[in-house]
Amino acid sequence: MLLRDYQLRIVLPECNFSAEKVNAIVRLSEDISEVLPYLNRTLKGLHYIDQSKILTVKMEGHLVTFRPKEIAITKLEDEKEAREVMEKLKRMINETYENRNQIEPDYTSAKELKSADVIKLLPNTNCKECGERSCFAFAYKLLRHETTIRKCHSLFSGKYEDKKKALLNLLSSSGYDTDIFDGSN
Numbered sequence: 001m002l003l004r005d006y007q008l009r010i011v012l013p014e015c016n017f018s019a020e021k022v023n024a025i026v027r028l029s030e031d032i033s034e035v036l037p038y039l040n041r042t043l044k045g046l047h048y049i050d051q052s053k054i055l056t057v058k059m060e061g062h063l064v065t066f067r068p069k070e071i072a073i074t075k076l077e078d079e080k081e082a083r084e085v086m087e088k089l090k091r092m093i094n095e096t097y098e099n100r101n102q103i104e105p106d107y108t109s110a111k112e113l114k115s116a117d118v119i120k121l122l123p124n125t126n127c128k129e130c131g132e133r134s135c136f137a138f139a140y141k142l143l144r145h146e147t148t149i150r151k152c153h154s155l156f157s158g159k160y161e162d163k164k165k166a167l168l169n170l171l172s173s174s175g176y177d178t179d180i181f182d183g184s185n
């Protein structure tokens, strides 16, 4: 067994203290660096930096970031759900570690989205309705998971259907949350 124990604490998202969802930061009792390239393969990692051993994956609506001695999990209902997700992750880490001889490690990272990819699909009116001073600032925060696409009301106004569809596809295929979009706009 690689991972034996952990300590979990619940934190509010940095960007929104009134958010209904919470995040969890989990301190690990063991260093899990060795298993990360194998998890990158089996979980189809969104981003992986082999040099610093940081792996981000999307799992059941949560973004999970693995570091050598820490795991961060986003969008949780409460501590109970955080503990359930963490128990799953612990099992997954240990099973992957035990089976690592049968898995080809993946040291590469999926293509990272750039602000330019997002900006060209925004309305580009700099209307500030999203609460940001420009579309550029909004795109920057969006890629850091500090805001959500729904805050760009202009995009959902009906005037930018092609851009909206293309941007939602791009974001969801790159692991960003678009699930709050109800399709009625």
Ligand code: SF4
Binding pocket: 122, 123, 124, 125, 126, 127, 128, 129, 130, 131, 132, 133, 134, 135, 136, 138, 139, 151, 152, 153, 154, 155
């Ligand atoms: S609401 Fe949309 S169009 Fe307006 S500034 Fe924000 S990102 Fe740009």
